[in-house]
Amino acid sequence: MLTCAEISERIRERPLVADGAMGTFLSGKHVPLPYEHANILYPEAVLGAHRAYVEAGAExxxxxxxxxxxVKLASYALDxxxxxxxxxxVRIAREAAGSRxxxxGAMGPCGKALAPSGxxxxxxxxxxxxxxxxxLLNEGVDLILLETFHHIEELEIAYRAVRSLGDVPIIVQKVFVEDAQTLASGLPERFAKTVTNWPGVVALGANCAVGPQRMLQILRAMAPHSSLPLSAMPTPGLPQR
Structure with missing residues (x-):
């Protein structure tokens, strides 16, 4: 694992190009849910996805x-x-990544609402x-990516869990639904103000649910409230049919 300083330096040098979605790639190969199980059942399909993104220029x-x-795997009796x-x-990703x-290590929400409402x-x-x-860390990822969290409370729980394991570099991304309330309610600003003070966070931003234009608006709302690099992983938007 690289240090927070090393990751921060690399991110601040210039824009870093990330990969694209894994789920849609595996779906196109007719891999059944849950896609994470493909790491065991269909490793070549997962490796093929990683290699395609690396060949396309993913850094x-x-x-x-x-x-x-x-918690989420228990829904499929895979806990x-x-x-x-x-x-x-990690083994598959490392094989595709090489040395450069x-x-x-991607981590999303637990998939169920937290108590007391859940x-x-x-x-x-x-x-x-x-x-x-x-x-993920023991197997050799370079950093942890916390992504697609709807609720800051659950995101903070995940963050604390990761940081309990040491001085781990973390990229933090929240999902913002595509509606008029996202910007009007100041959610991106509040998110940036909160997360920017978390030790170990090397970049913050948003992913999923919205396309590039709305994503740009969200990041512009965050920018004045954090000195950290911004991370954007947009989608084409929500399916219309």
Whole structure:
């Protein structure tokens, strides 16, 4: 794992090009859900996706582990395979990355609402995130990418779980739904003000749900409230049919 200073220096040198979606790539290959299980069942398909992105110019690729935490995997009766799924994901990504491409350990939400409104106790979410991050780091990712979190409360739990394992470099991304309230309510500003003070965060931004134009608006709203580099991973937008 690279240090926070090393990752920060590389990110600040110039824009860093990341890869694209893994799920849509695997869907096109008719890989069944959950896509994280493909690390064990269809490793060549996952490797093919990584290699395609590297060949297209990606300088950072994400492990195929977005939903590979114990809580979310339990929905598919795969919770006992959590460590194996994450370990295989890093191995595959490393094979594709070689020595020049960064590998980010991707971590998304636990997939269920947290108590008291939901069924997952915050402590259980914390332990699930910590277990996943520990495996990703032990297997050799360069940094952790926390992405597609809707709620800052759950994002903070995941962040604390990762940082409990050491001085880990982290990119933090929140998802902002495509509606008029996102910018009007000041959500991007509040997010940036909060996350910019978290030790170990080397970049912050947004991903998923919105296309490039709306993403640019969101990042412009964040920029005055943080000195950190900004991260943007837009989509073409939500499917219309």
């Amino acid at each position: 950072l690729i994400e492990t195929n582990t977005f939903g590979a935490n114990r 006992r395979a959590c460590r194996e799924i994450n370990a295989e994901a 491409v960064l590998v980010a 069924s997952v106790h915050p402590e259980a979410a914390y332990e699930a995130f910590r277990e996943q991050a520990e495996t």
